[in-house]
Amino acid sequence: MTLYSSHRMMMLMVFFWGKNIYTQRNTExxxxxxxxxxxxxxxxxQYSLDNYFVQY
Structure with missing residues (x-):
C-alpha cells in the first residue's frame, strides 16, 4: 500500500512539474x-503496477 501511495505522490509531482513547464514554454x-x-x-x-502485482 505504501508503494502505491508513494507512486501516486510521484505522479502528482510529475504532473505539477509538467504543468509549470507547460505554462512557461511556448506551445510547440x-x-x-x-x-x-x-x-x-x-x-x-505500468512498472509500479507490475511490481505491485508481483509483490502480492
Whole structure:
C-alpha cells in the first residue's frame, strides 16, 4: 500500500512539474514535453503496477 501511495505522490509531482513547464514554454516545445511526460508517466505506472502485482 505504501508503494502505491508513494507512486501516486510521484505522479502528482510529475504532473505539477509538467504543468509549470507547460505554462512557461511556448506551445510547440510544450507539446513535445507533455508527450514525453505522458510516456514517462505511463511507463512508471505500468512498472509500479507490475511490481505491485508481483509483490502480492
Amino acid at each position: 516545445m510544450n507539446m513535445n514535453i507533455s508527450n514525453c511526460l505522458q510516456l514517462v508517466s505511463m511507463n512508471v505506472l
